[in-house]
Amino acid sequence: MRGGSQTHLLKASDGHHYVVKLTNNPQGIRTLINEWIAQRILSYLKIPCPEVEVIEIPRTLIEANPKLGILRNQIVQPPQAGWHFGSRYPGDPTVLTVHDILPDIQLVSCRNLHHFAAILAFDKWTANADSRQSVFYRARLLDVLASEDKIPDPEYAMRGLVASMIDHGYCFNGTYWDFPDAPGYGLYYRAEVYRKIRSWDDFEPWLSRIQSFPESILDKALHEIPRAWLDSAHFEELTSLLDQLLKRRGKVPQLIESTKNKFPAHFPNWR
Ligand SMILES: Nc1ncnc2c1ncn2[C@@H]1O[C@H](COP(=O)(O)OP(=O)(O)O)[C@@H](O)[C@H]1O
Numbered sequence: 488m489r490g491g492s493q494t495h496l497l498k499a500s501d502g503h504h505y506v507v508k509l510t511n512n513p514q515g516i517r518t519l520i521n522e523w524i525a526q527r528i529l530s531y532l533k534i535p536c537p538e539v540e541v542i543e544i545p546r547t548l549i550e551a552n553p554k555l556g557i558l559r560n561q562i563v564q565p566p567q568a569g570w571h572f573g574s575r576y577p578g579d580p581t582v583l584t585v586h587d588i589l590p591d592i593q594l595v596s597c598r599n600l601h602h603f604a605a606i607l608a609f610d611k612w613t614a615n616a617d618s619r620q621s622v623f624y625r626a627r628l629l630d631v632l633a634s635e636d637k638i639p640d641p642e643y644a645m646r647g648l649v650a651s652m653i654d655h656g657y658c659f660n661g662t663y664w665d666f667p668d669a670p671g672y673g674l675y676y677r678a679e680v681y682r683k684i685r686s687w688d689d690f691e692p693w694l695s696r697i698q699s700f701p702e703s704i705l706d707k708a709l710h711e712i713p714r715a716w717l718d719s720a721h722f723e724e725l726t727s728l729l730d731q732l733l734k735r736r737g738k739v740p741q742l743i744e745s746t747k748n749k750f751p752a753h754f755p756n757w758r
């Protein structure tokens with residue numbers, strides 16, 4: 488697949504396809520941990536994102552597929568046999584087209600642009616040192632929303648373009664595991680997605696969910712991470728990172744505010 492971590496699209500034994508980040512990817516093994524924790528947070532916040540799984544790549548698959556690996560200096564470095572990170576492709580890739588980018592004329596028809604306000608709050612909270620990335624595909628909005636967020640509106644059952652948030656490798660400033668907080672972090676490259684933001688109300692209920700985010704979700708995520716990704720020497724560093732994350736829940740509004748002040752053209756209707 489495209490992108491700096493040289494992901495591969497694999498079909499897993501559960502019948503689903505996954506975009507797999509390998510442990511030897513050029514952006515570092517910590518990006519897999521960041522992806523995992525981010526997905527657990529997003530699921531709790533109820534912001535659409537792909538399901539994730541730990542994917543076992545067996546030695547036989549590596550030996551039979553010499554192109555499966557990371558290209559460095561024109562040489563493919565195969566992955567280790569074992570556990571890697573998988574982000575579930577939202578359907579059968581031979582049938583369902585997934586777009587990385589849309590022209591504005593199509594972007595405006597996306598059914599859930601309001602989730603770009605939600606994800607901005609998340610990106611500020613986690614210091615995602617990357618621009619926002621999402622994939623778009625045709626689905627019913629019902630299928631990408633968490634059950635509690637389903638609104639009994641007939642439009643939600645109609646098929647249309649939906650956005651699902653991906654690529655969280657640079658949350659927590661990537662491999663640095665700190666929170667440098669720059670106004671441009673997490674911003675989507677098209678201002679169109681923020682056009683309907685008029686007030687703080689547009690960041691709800693996600694902002695309130697962040698303010699009262701339970702420690703138990705982070706604890707659970709931490710204990711799900713395969714030991715092959717996190718040796719004991721780094722376990723404490725990660726625990727301390729997650730402690731800091733909880734402590735900075737209240738800082739999110741001021742971080743959004745500084746983004747708005749620095750990039751007013753992205754928020755033309757927010758006074
Ligand atoms: N769950 C997914 N479903 C469909 N496509 C995906 C999914 N996750 C990633 N992709 C595709 O794979 C590409 C690389 O994934 P990404 O997470 O952005 O990794 P990178 O760190 O290499 O940028 C994305 O640009 C997107 O096209």
Ligand SMILES: [Mg+2]
Binds near residue numbers: 491620
């Ligand atoms: Mg990417």
